[in-house]
Ligand SMILES: Nc1ncnc2c1ncn2[C@@H]1O[C@H](COP(=O)(O)OP(=O)(O)OP(=O)(O)O)[C@@H](O)[C@H]1O
């Protein structure tokens with residue numbers, strides 16, 4: 343269920359603009375990896391390259407490879423739709439479909455994949471996904487009411503339930519807590535800690551405490567200046583990145599001296 347990700351010499355472009363240069367990272371299954379760094383250094387760009395969402399943007403492409411359990415997701419003949427089924431994504435702002443019920447929101451990805459399932463199986467799957475997202479107890483009595491009626495933190499967990507309902511191997515999260523209050527943030531962080539038992543999790547966060555709390559490994563990205571490509575400056579165990587990093591830039595960033 344959980345895959346290893348090996349990024350090798352990855353350059354990521356928007357047309358002629360090279361937004362990210364020379365990224366190599368080995369991400370082990372059943373771990374949480376945090377991507378940190380100042381705004382514009384390419385964290386979201388790197389994250390989106392891991393499920394081929396990057397290419398959805400006209401003129402955008404990558405050079406290099408991203409291997410999942412040894413298979414290049416950019417290899418010839420690989421269907422990006424299939425990649426996105428295996429690598430789920432949760433965005434900064436919870437984006438449930440507003441008119442859809444809570445249950446149908448959870449099943450939306452499954453329906454998109456044209457998987458035909460019986461009503462009973464659909465109910466079971468929705469329950470499992472909602473339990474997996476720590477939301478079941480809060481919504482079990484209102485599954486047929488609109489997803490938009492939930493609080494922000496609940497909506498974000500609903501989106502996580504939607505992501506895990508398709509049974510991915512990897513879950514990507516781009517600042518999943520930035521629009522949430524501290525209590526909801528802690529709920530999501532607890533959930534991330536649980537998700538790692540089954541999935542490879544990669545999370546972008548601006549919150550240093552969060553990176554330190556939830557991740558096993560941390561990658562620090564930076565840019566030399568406007569228009570320059572973002573680079574992975576340092577990648578190591580989270581504890582080392584936050585207590586004793588190798589590079590001065592990393593030290594300055596994690597101690598809040600810039601960015
Ligand atoms: N759709 C796009 N088209 C063109 N350039 C883009 C696009 N999205 C991002 N970029 C550029 O790529 C670079 C990296 O952007 P990215 O969004 O990955 O940064 P980030 O580290 O996630 O920043 P933030 O912390 O602000 O979210 C920036 O220079 C940005 O302007």
Ligand SMILES: [Mg+2]
Nearest residue numbers: 385386387546
């Ligand atoms: Mg971003």
